[in-house]
Amino acid sequence: MSTNDITAKDVTEEILHKDNFSRWLGIKVLEAAEGYSKIQLEVRDEMLNGLGIVHGGIPFALADSAFAFACNSRNNFSVAWDTSITFMKASKLWDILTAEAKELHNGKSTGLYIVTVTNQRNEQVALFKGTCFRMAKTVV
Amino acid sequence: MSTNDITAKDVTEEILHKDNFSRWLGIKVLEAAEGYSKIQLEVRDEMLNGLGIVHGGIPFALADSAFAFACNSRNNFSVAWDTSITFMKASKLWDILTAEAKELHNGKSTGLYIVTVTNQRNEQVALFKGTCFRMAKTVV
């Protein structure tokens, strides 16, 4: 049970509510659970890069938000430390990107998460790995 | 000499000109050379996350743009393949973030770049490493 009966959903909603950049990205939360999150965005014109495809910062930011939601889901304030992303497929205007974060390690001071980013045809767009560092305080 | 006397500056300006997301980020190009770029942005309110600091997607996107400019600087179309970023210091509203990309390897099909992100107090905010894959065509 999380601190003070605050659920993963509560923490995720609270973080997203205050998260200007995730709101700019148009992120919708599909699922939130302890050590888990599934979120989505739709590619807009402002998200394209100079080569005519989605800027790498967009799938990264989506994956990073999913990672943050999963990291902080037990109301234990956690910050990203080291992350990596491999780009497997370019994304285009109006693609729907879904990021699903899964927990591989939930340590006292650290955590490890894998996030897969897929498009609306269920093709894998990117693979993200993130480690976080847990501060000794709550989020909400 | 680059293809058709097109300089690193030409390619960088051309990419940035078409790059909606880098423009949204407010990216300014400070320097552009073969295998090198130095760019800057100012943190705006829309770039903050739910924990009250800059969303990890922002330094990543800045570094990723610097990386893209350096990768493509010889007018050889290159796409990001694997990237990683370590976050060393949180950034705040109105911080000025500068990303400097340096080339460590310039292969025929691949390239390796390190990008450092610093703030206006010259503190290192993040370290980015990126590998790219080169397509057999020009950018401009």
Place this chain on the structure above:
Amino acid sequence: MSTNDITAKDVTEEILHKDNFSRWLGIKVLEAAEGYSKIQLEVRDEMLNGLGIVHGGIPFALADSAFAFACNSRNNFSVAWDTSITFMKASKLWDILTAEAKELHNGKSTGLYIVTVTNQRNEQVALFKGTCFRMAKTVV
């Protein structure tokens, strides 16, 4: 079907047979298939580091071998390009470490693989991610 009816098992055995370092590690192949491999080693005294636990180079080398077997399993010569490993749990003398490599992307010129390393208690010891670059030639 692979080149010339050569199976993943054939290629793996051929590579392992010539692979001095994997033999020094005492690697045993448990399974080999297209884009997949599962291998094992037992921790010996020579593999410990100065802090009394297994040197990070050992789980990395085990994962890297599993990755190499999976990458080359279709008899398409592939070399490691960018790899990362997160260490989740220290290993000790006589631990049995198993690495299982799975393919996430099988491109013409590139490939992406995840390798999990577990111990004899089925605890996850490390998570490895590797990208490879494919040369236009066969292994065997």
Place this chain on the structure above:
Amino acid sequence: MSTNDITAKDVTEEILHKDNFSRWLGIKVLEAAEGYSKIQLEVRDEMLNGLGIVHGGIPFALADSAFAFACNSRNNFSVAWDTSITFMKASKLWDILTAEAKELHNGKSTGLYIVTVTNQRNEQVALFKGTCFRMAKTVV
């Protein structure tokens, strides 16, 4: 000043002395300082892989040892957490590989290091990035 007047050299020698695997690798310490180390090995026959070049585990292990020496140089017990290595050039039998570790961040609980691996022709063989987690105890 480090704990109890113990220098980076003392800690490095103490770790190396107990480090069976680094000794198997034939590692020689060229330099040791606070947050810094430079070490070397010579490629032997046992270090080759099934493709006739040096197994990726060797430059990784060398870099990982340099990283460990730099991490622990202030006599503050630190363990590797997340590491990555990009391979830029294959190595051959009898090559002399030198790893130089530099500190980018020395936090209370964490550290970030870059290690470059070069050969005897001063060609860059690999680039390693490592983060460590610091335990609240001494090494020696």
